[in-house]
Amino acid sequence: MFTIGEFARLGRVSVRMLRHYDSIGLLPPASVDPHTGYRFYRADQLRRLNRVIALKELGLTLEQVRAIVDDAVDVAELRGMLRLRRSQLAEQLTADTARLTAVEARLRMIESEGRMTTQDVVLKEIAPARVAELTAVAPSYQGEDIGPVIQPLYPELFRRLAAAGITPTGPGIAWYEPADPGGDAVVVHAGVLVDAEPSAAPDVTVRDLPELRNAATIIHHGAMDDVEPSMQALARWIEENGYRTDGFAREVYLDYCPDTPEKGVTELQVAVYRD
Secondary structure, eight states, X not given: OEEHHHXXXXXXXXXXXXXXXXXXXXXXXXXXXXXXXXXXXXXXXXXXXXXXXXXXXXXXOHHHHHHHHHXXXXXXXXXXXXXXXXXXXXXXXXXXXXXXXXXXXXXXXXXXXXXXXXXXXXXXXXXXXXXXXXXXXXXXXXXXXXXXXHTTHHHHHHHHHHHTTOOOOSOEEEEEEESSTTSSOEEEEEEEEOOOOTTSOTTSEEXXXXXXXXXXXXXXXXXXXXXXXXXXXXXXXXXXXXXXXXXXXXXXXXXXOSSOGGGOEEEEEEEOBOO
């Protein structure tokens, strides 16, 4: 048999934890010296200890753990529970990582406030353009919702165009519109300039993007995750010059850098009007 210290090291837990498990009847020692009070454990008790730790990592209380191990959960059941928990933790990690990215982007926006001025904004007319596009729906217009939706659209769009023998004639253009009145969801349009007839690619929509008679525009340098300062400069210009807008911007990817988004160059175009 092993002393409590030896057993703790073999099980990779603390002596204090073993004493606590003993006090609540979760993992009592195999024997206790009646004179010294020293606890001793057998090697086969590691099996119960491993199950206790695994179930605790699932987020169960120690009372729940005791009920399960006393019911002699078999290896297959335990493996299934652990795999489910692993999947849940992976989903949580993905969600937390996305939230962290959004927070970092918002902090960068706050730090860069005031660096871009309304002098960078140009009012101009945007001519109509023929584009090939794919669409999808995002839960909202927020960057963290748009990114995962639009990013896979462009590789698929280029793949379908290549299969149809269509070569893009200009940069990619993305634009947005409400998916339903009064809701947050938006339709994401991922397009690229082409010189093709609507029937040229059966699994891609070829259409004419309408002109914008008055568009407030600004050149954004860097990743689209950091686009907020540029959008704020546009918003200030629109307000200062007495215009109105629906808030949706066309994004013209003048220099599209999917592998190094921080090197990207994008023109933001917001349709404006006066009442």
